Amino acid sequence: MANFPVVDMGKLNTEERAAAMEIIKDACENWGFFELVNHGISIELMDTVERLTKEHYKKTMEQRFKEMVASKGLESVQSEINDLDWESTFFLRHLPVSNVSDNSDLDEEYRKTMKKFALELEKLAEQLLDLLCENLGLEKGYLKKVFYGSKGPNFGTKVSNYPPCPTPDLIKGLRAHTDAGGIILLFQDDKVSGLQLLKDDQWIDVPPMRHSIVINLGDQLEVITNGKYKSVMRRVIAQADDTRMSIASFYNPGDDAVISPAPALVKELDETSQVYPKFVFDDYMKLYAGLKFQAKEPRFEAMKANASVVDVGAIATV
Numbered sequence: 001m002a003n004f005p006v007v008d009m010g011k012l013n014t015e016e017r018a019a020a021m022e023i024i025k026d027a028c029e030n031w032g033f034f035e036l037v038n039h040g041i042s043i044e045l046m047d048t049v050e051r052l053t054k055e056h057y058k059k060t061m062e063q064r065f066k067e068m069v070a071s072k073g074l075e076s077v078q079s080e081i082n083d084l085d086w087e088s089t090f091f092l093r094h095l096p097v098s099n100v101s102d103n104s105d106l107d108e109e110y111r112k113t114m115k116k117f118a119l120e121l122e123k124l125a126e127q128l129l130d131l132l133c134e135n136l137g138l139e140k141g142y143l144k145k146v147f148y149g150s151k152g153p154n155f156g157t158k159v160s161n162y163p164p165c166p167t168p169d170l171i172k173g174l175r176a177h178t179d180a181g182g183i184i185l186l187f188q189d190d191k192v193s194g195l196q197l198l199k200d201d202q203w204i205d206v207p208p209m210r211h212s213i214v215i216n217l218g219d220q221l222e223v224i225t226n227g228k229y230k231s232v233m234r235r236v237i238a239q240a241d242d243t244r245m246s247i248a249s250f251y252n253p254g255d256d257a258v259i260s261p262a263p264a265l266v267k268e269l270d271e272t273s274q275v276y277p278k279f280v281f282d283d284y285m286k287l288y289a290g291l292k293f294q295a296k297e298p299r300f301e302a303m304k305a306n307a308s309v310v311d312v313g314a315i316a317t318v
Contacts, residue, residue: 004207005031010038012131025135028217032232033197033206036213041120043211046187049117052110053245057161060105061088065163075166086171086238088161094118095155096254114157118249121185121213122155125251128183128215136225138262146224146262147182149254149281154181160246162194165238173236173244178296179218180288181252186214192244198233206234219284219296220253223276226261231296255282277304 005027011020027034065088069075074086092114093099100111100118129143147153162173173194188195188208195206197216206214219231236246253259260278277300287299 004204005034006209006212007034007036008038009036009040021131021135024131028132028135028229031197031199032230033214033216033234035207035209036124036215037209037211039124039213041117041124041213045113045117045120046211048113049187049247050245052113053159053161053247054243056106056110057088057243057245061090061161062163064088065161074171077167077170079170081171082175084171085174085236086162086165086168087173087236088163089158091156091158092118093154093156094122094249095153096151118155118157121157121249122251124213125155125183125185125249129251132221132229136228136262136265138264142262143182143221143224146259147220147251147253147257149257151254151256153254153257154252155250156252157247157249160248162192162236162238162244162246164241164243166240168238168240171238173238175293176233176235177292178231178233179216179250180220180285180292181218181250182220183251184216184218185249185251186216187247187249188214189245192239192242194237194239194244195246196235196237198235203235218250218252219288219299220259220281222296223259223300224262224265226265226276228265253281255280255285257281259284276300277306279303279306 005023007020007023007027009020011017024034074081090103090105092103098115100106100115103111106114126144130140133140133142165171165173176198190208190210193205193208196203197206216234217229217231221229222231257280258278259281261276283306284299284303287302291299
């Protein structure tokens with residue numbers, strides 16, 4: 001889509017900074033998504049991540065996926081499937097404690113590369129949070145402090161491959177949902193599309209771009225901004241002919257981080273304007289686990305009802 005928001009981060013240190021910040025602001029308010037170029041992560045590292053991820057899928061994951069499809073009879077379904085996704089995935093945790101070294105499926109080169117990539121993405125996530133603070137009129141570091149909890153943020157990566165699907169009209173690669181957490185950084189296949197977001201009641205393709213990082217906002221940023229920014233529904237359409245690679249890294253609040261609308265964003269309006277609840281992040285995640293593929297609004301309402309009977313205390317900071 002021609003006007004999909006693309007941010008050239010190289011312009012943030014030039015006289016074009018204001019224009020780049022305005023693209024970020026508009027994207028956060030009206031799209032929930034934007035795409036970064038010149039983000040500072042080396043092309044060589046990204047190419048290595050892509051190569052090793054695709055090699056790992058072929059060597060370790062592809063046969064398992066075919067066996068799963070055969071065991072469930074998915075190659076011959078006749079009606080729409082609503083209770084599973086056509087994807088092959090594994091998860092890596094980076095913060096507060098990494099489990100990358102514990103994954104016996106990964107060879108040493110892939111482990112080292114994913115650790116290095118995660119460090120770069122973590123820096124980029126924290127830079128982006130400060131750019132959002134700047135646009136929101138919040139003090140620098142506010143979002144990072146809110147996310148910190150007592151042990152630091154949660155940060156992990158979901159590595160996915162979406163193999164060719166014989167019935168892409170009947171099985172989604174990934175069913176529609178909003179992301180529960182904070183800020184999501186996606187390195188996606190630049191040759192095979194499939195990711196879509198819902199905007200103005202229409203599904204819009206997130207365009208594949210070589211060496212870009214796609215950013216989308218999770219539910220927690222909607223709450224903290226008191227609805228100024230919105231998390232949006234996204235989904236993945238399975239493809240009939242090609243395998244799509246997706247490496248999504250989630251920079252989320254710590255388990256015991258207390259999430260609520262930033263006071264500065266409530267004060268601008270009248271005192272009844274705080275429309276989002278205050279809650280502990282882990283409580284939200286427990287609720288989300290069973291309601292991921294449903295609308296987010298009832299989740300917020302459930303947390304609001306819970307907050308009325310539970311004192312979640314003060315926000316933990318660094």
